[in-house]
Amino acid sequence: MSPPNNRLDTVIRADLCVVGLGASGLSAILEARRLGLTVVGVDANVIAGGAAGANGGILRAGLSKFHHEAVSAFGREPAAALYRLSAAEIDRVAEETPEAVTRTGSLRVAADDAEWADVAAQMRSLRDDGIEAEERETTFGRGIYIPHDASVHPVARVHALARACSTEGALLFEQTPALHISGSEVHSPGGRISCGAVIVAVDGGLEQAVPALGGIVRTTRLQMLATAPATDVSIPCPVSASFGFDYFRQLPDGRVALGGGRNRSFDTEWGAPAEPSTVVQSYLDGVLRSRIRTQAPVTHRWAAQVSYTSTGLPVMREVEPRVWAIGAYCGTGNLVGSLCGRSVARLIAGTDDGLRALVDPAPRAC
Numbered sequence: 001m002s003p004p005n006n007r008l009d010t011v012i013r014a015d016l017c018v019v020g021l022g023a024s025g026l027s028a029i030l031e032a033r034r035l036g037l038t039v040v041g042v043d044a045n046v047i048a049g050g051a052a053g054a055n056g057g058i059l060r061a062g063l064s065k066f067h068h069e070a071v072s073a074f075g076r077e078p079a080a081a082l083y084r085l086s087a088a089e090i091d092r093v094a095e096e097t098p099e100a101v102t103r104t105g106s107l108r109v110a111a112d113d114a115e116w117a118d119v120a121a122q123m124r125s126l127r128d129d130g131i132e133a134e135e136r137e138t139t140f141g142r143g144i145y146i147p148h149d150a151s152v153h154p155v156a157r158v159h160a161l162a163r164a165c166s167t168e169g170a171l172l173f174e175q176t177p178a179l180h181i182s183g184s185e186v187h188s189p190g191g192r193i194s195c196g197a198v199i200v201a202v203d204g205g206l207e208q209a210v211p212a213l214g215g216i217v218r219t220t221r222l223q224m225l226a227t228a229p230a231t232d233v234s235i236p237c238p239v240s241a242s243f244g245f246d247y248f249r250q251l252p253d254g255r256v257a258l259g260g261g262r263n264r265s266f267d268t269e270w271g272a273p274a275e276p277s278t279v280v281q282s283y284l285d286g287v288l289r290s291r292i293r294t295q296a297p298v299t300h301r302w303a304a305q306v307s308y309t310s311t312g313l314p315v316m317r318e319v320e321p322r323v324w325a326i327g328a329y330c331g332t333g334n335l336v337g338s339l340c341g342r343s344v345a346r347l348i349a350g351t352d353d354g355l356r357a358l359v360d361p362a363p364r365a366c
């Protein structure tokens with residue numbers, strides 16, 4: 001990718017400052033530029049240095065809750081509307097960054113009859129809303145296949161977005177933590193952005209970046225591993241298992257990427273740093289050998305932070321005048337994050353596309 005500007009060491013002026021250069025922040029920047037705003041983006045680390053560059057690469061329409069759960073929690077119309085928006089977002093992401101997206105569909109599989117009852121309820125609920133879902137017997141268990149879903153190369157997508165932002169004239173600064181944020185200024189150790197509005201597009205650590213969200217969002221660690229190219233298994237599309245807590249897919253070169261296990265150790269994962277732990281990684285080793293049944297050696301282990309709300313809905317909120325926060329995608333932010341990013345850029349430019357009323361209708365406690 002074209003190198004971004006290095007750390008900010010001066011004072012600059014822009015209509016909008018975006019804090020966080022993952023897919024959500026970069027989507028906001030791109031939209032804001034296209035709406036004619038001048039934009040500066042800053043990241044404490046590097047572009048794609050957070051969850052946006054370290055995730056399972058599954059583009060599954062809907063929210064973190066499966067569709068039947070979303071229908072009971074949020075109501076049929078809002079749940080169906082959010083499903084449709086995120087399904088359309090798969091198409092848009094595939095068009096925007098075709099080099100990063102593969103139209104694979106996705107599977108959800110059940111380990112036993114009890115889990116199948118839940119998977120079947122999801123299938124019925126999807127079909128009730130006219131969404132295609134096919135029952136499948138697979139080597140990983142009985143499940144449903146959702147043809148519209150897809151896979152993404154997370155880093156390739158984020159870097160493509162960053163290139164597009166630079167091409168559109170946005171200024172991006174890495175190694176530039178936002179230490180103090182208000183609606184008119186963002187301070188970093190070496191410089192300052194004087195601006196008309198701010199979007200904090202941070203998923204993991206959102207409550208640190210925006211202390212007003214303490215008690216509303218909570219950061220946790222998610223972990224993954226990857227193997228050498230595996231020739232003893234074939235996984236045609238991303239798979240979600242164990243009530244959605246585990247997920248795996250096979251990359252085009254045969255490597256298996258597997259994540260999950262947070263439910264094995266909730267207490268140690270809340271607030272934990274982005275480093276793999278023995279408990280969760282041992283669990284993932286077990287899934288790799290006994291459920292996926294590959295003997296390919298593990299070559300990579302990693303972790304990154306995301307944040308959750310208690311409701312399963314993300315945050316998309318003006319936390320103080322002209323400071324907007326987006327995040328807390330509850331572990332599935334690849335689609336909802338870019339939807340929220342673009343939508344909040346439109347709000348700042350003066351157009352309400354209605355997403356905020358669906359995802360963050362009223363303040364709520366964790």
Ligand SMILES: Cc1cc2nc3c(=O)[nH]c(=O)nc-3n(C[C@H](O)[C@H](O)[C@H](O)COP(=O)(O)OP(=O)(O)OC[C@H]3O[C@@H](n4cnc5c(N)ncnc54)[C@H](O)[C@@H]3O)c2cc1C
Pocket residue numbers: 019020021022023024025042043044045046047048049050051052053054055056057058059060176177178179201202203204205209221222223224247259303304305306327329330331332333334335337
């Ligand atoms: C292991 C794992 C697997 C996942 N799998 C999937 C999946 O398969 N499908 C899916 O949809 N979702 C998945 N997710 C969730 C998804 O990755 C995230 O929800 C999404 O990538 C969040 O992107 P973002 O741009 O909002 O935030 P981030 O990628 O977290 O980016 C935020 C950026 O903000 C920067 N930052 C933080 N604080 C500051 C500050 N004060 N000043 C400046 N910069 C700051 C960080 O350095 C970071 O680069 C997974 C997450 C993880 C960790």
